[in-house]
Amino acid sequence: DCIIPASDIAPTIKAIVSARWFVEAFGRLDLRVTISGRIGRKTGGYFHRGGLTFPRFGASMMAILHEVAHAAAAQVIRSRNAAPEPGHGPTFAGVNLYIVEQVQGAAFAEILAARYRSNRVKVNRLAVFMAALAARAAKEKV
Numbered sequence: 773d774c775i776i777p778a779s780d781i782a783p784t785i786k787a788i789v790s791a792r793w794f795v796e797a798f799g800r801l802d803l804r805v806t807i808s809g810r811i812g813r814k815t816g817g818y819f820h821r822g823g824l825t826f827p828r829f830g831a832s833m834m835a836i837l838h839e840v841a842h843a844a845a846a847q848v849i850r851s852r853n854a855a856p857e858p859g860h861g862p863t864f865a866g867v868n869l870y871i872v873e874q875v876q877g878a879a880f881a882e883i884l885a886a887r888y889r890s891n892r893v894k895v896n897r898l899a900v901f902m903a904a905l906a907a908r909a910a911k912e913k914v
Contacts, residue, residue: 775830778807784833785824788840793874797904798844798867799851819843837875841868848903862896870900 776784782805788794789801804823816835817826819842826836845864849857857863865888873881888895 775832776836777830778826778828781805781807781826781831781836784836785840788837788871788875791874794844794871797870797900798847799903801843801847803840803843819846833876834872834880837871838868841871844871844903845899848899852902860893862894863899865893866896866899867903869895869897 785803785805789798789803794801806823806825807828808825809828816831817824817839819839824839824843826839841864842859845857845861845867848863848867854863869881869884869888872884885895887893
């Protein structure tokens with residue numbers, strides 16, 4: 773997984789969240805992307821209310837997708853009025869797998885799924901389906 777330069781992170785994220793498959797699954801997601809010199813090499817980035825922050829040296833595609841999945845999972849949980857989950861809970865895991873498969877392909881998603889299985893991570897694969905239903909319902913109200 774190569775490093776995406778910091779200058780390419782925001783356009784990469786915009787392309788992902790504006791892709792048809794993403795909007796159909798999660799609705800519109802407007803994320804502010806910040807580049808910070810305060811993030812060390814061990815952190816690929818982080819999600820916070822309203823945005824994503826990445827290090828000035830760039831980030832791997834897996835790190836970018838991981839943080840986008842946090843934002844999408846938060847939207848899924850809000851759209852269902854569900855109880856909050858841990859940051860890396862079952863909804864996040866299901867959303868992350870779906871996004872990785874859409875962007876990087878089935879082989880990458882299977883590697884991630886195998887890691888989840890070996891670490892006994894609970895995965896809510898229905899989260900994406902439920903999000904798509906909520907996004908469709910919201911779109912029909914407009």
